[in-house]
Amino acid sequence: MNIEDVLRETLSDMAREEQPPPPGRFLQVGTRRSRRRGLALAAAAxxxxxxxxxxxxxxxxxxxVAAPKDPTGQxxxxxxxxxxxxxxxxxxxxxxxxxxxxxxxxxxxxxxxxxxxxxxxxxxxxxxxxxxxxxxxxxxxxxxxxxxxxxxxxxxxxxxxxxxxxxxxxxxGLVDGARRAGRTPLEILTIASIVQAESGTRRDMPKIARVIYNRLDLKPARKLEMDSTLMYGLNKYGISASNKDLRSRSPYNTYLRPGLPPGPIGNPGIDAIKAALKPADGPWLWFVMTDPKKGVTKFAGSESEFLKLKEEWERNRGTG
Known part of the structure; x- marks a missing residue:
């Protein structure tokens, strides 16, 4: 039962109680209703x-708004x-x-x-x-x-x-799912926030999550090299970092620092969280939004494939 159901049920119980409870009732600390009411009132506070x-x-x-008392006492x-x-x-x-x-x-x-x-x-x-x-x-x-x-x-x-x-x-099942993935819940949420920021469409999310995992799981781990984390640390927006940006000493600069950033870079939705918990299967280490206008993202498992995707991106943005 979630907290909203608890609150509704408890308030309904309270509305049906026309007479004040006997004093002994408050000494019964082991009852189901007492626990439920305590939880509901704590949340309502x-x-x-x-x-x-x-x-x-x-x-x-x-x-x-409290209703006024009837002067007739009714x-x-x-x-x-x-x-x-x-x-x-x-x-x-x-x-x-x-x-x-x-x-x-x-x-x-x-x-x-x-x-x-x-x-x-x-x-x-x-x-x-x-x-x-x-x-x-x-x-x-x-x-x-x-x-x-x-x-x-x-x-x-x-x-x-x-x-x-x-x-x-x-x-x-964020907590249990994180344990199965060998990550903390905060790490899963951090991955989800990067997935959310980097994804052009919902269908790309599990693949982008896989790229992140594949980079983290390499021995030694490969830097994530994500513009989204870098820009967050600089309090800037954009999909292409400058050379000056890349030299930032921010803990969110995943071009310089290995592993995940210290925490989430935004507030991910449910689809991104699910992708972080269950990434797609694949060998990808890179992804490129080859057509930003259409939101097309392609994935590569080798550096040569990545370079071809980068050339496609440059052509689509008119610089190739």
Whole structure:
């Protein structure tokens, strides 16, 4: 049972309880309902998240309006909620978006100060991040469509995104899959973020993941040499690095440093995570987007094949 189901079931139980519970009930620490309620209330203390298809409705507990008491003593009067509480801002965050850009979009859409989002993201506290995130939000702000109430605070919004990530990670078996692959969950998510950044289409993702694994598994390991990681470390965008870029001392410069970068370079979607967990079979060590306009990527297992693909890329961009 995921956290949303727990929350719904618990709130339903609470709504049916017309009389206050006897004092002894709170001493029964071993019951199923006690555990469920404790989990639900702990989650609700941070954020209320209800899944509606692929859309998440995010509303902080502060947005709940208490009904006034009936002066006759017959109970609460039914009232319509404040119109401001019903207004929802729909935000779609695409796969692969960097955290810095995610925070800008959230600020622009909600009208809440960017610095608040940045401070909360920098801290990482209270967001429900898994332990393997090591306190960093990059990679864990799951791309999806969110409907956010005006009263939702930045920490509630970001916590909802982490909740959505945790659910996706459970659905694909991220932790167990990483163990089977001989990698940590953070390494899998880092690979997924590179796959997301480098892929022209979803069908290329398992092959790109295989290129990454093949390079890492060579003895000695071959440098990844990925423009996406280099550009992330430089806080730049583009698909072709300059000679100056290649000399960067950034820990994300995989042209100079062997192995994976320190962490994710964006927030990958579910397809990229699946590709990182189950790459395609193949001998490839290179891939080239030979036609960037059409998003065509081709793969090579030898340096001679790679050079031919590079020539094709140069012809298509008009420099050959």
């Amino acid at each position: 941070a954020v209320t998240v209800l899944a509606v298809g692929s859309t998440l409705v995010v509303g902080g507990l502060s947005s709940q 109970g609460p009067v039914e009232t319509l909620p404040d119109p401001a509480q019903r207004l929802l801002e729909k935000i779609t965050l695409k796969e692969g978006l960097r955290l810095s850009d995610t925070l800008v979009q959230l600020s622009e859409k909600t009208g809440k100060p960017l610095r608040e989002f940045q401070q909360i993201a920098r801290s990482g506290k209270g967001l429900g991040l898994p332990s393997y995130a090591k306190g960093r939000l990059e990679g864990f702000a799951f791309p999806s469509t969110y409907e956010i109430r005006p009263t939702s605070s930045p920490d509630e919004i970001l916590a909802a995104m982490v909740t959505r990530f945790n659910r996706a990670a459970e659905d694909v």
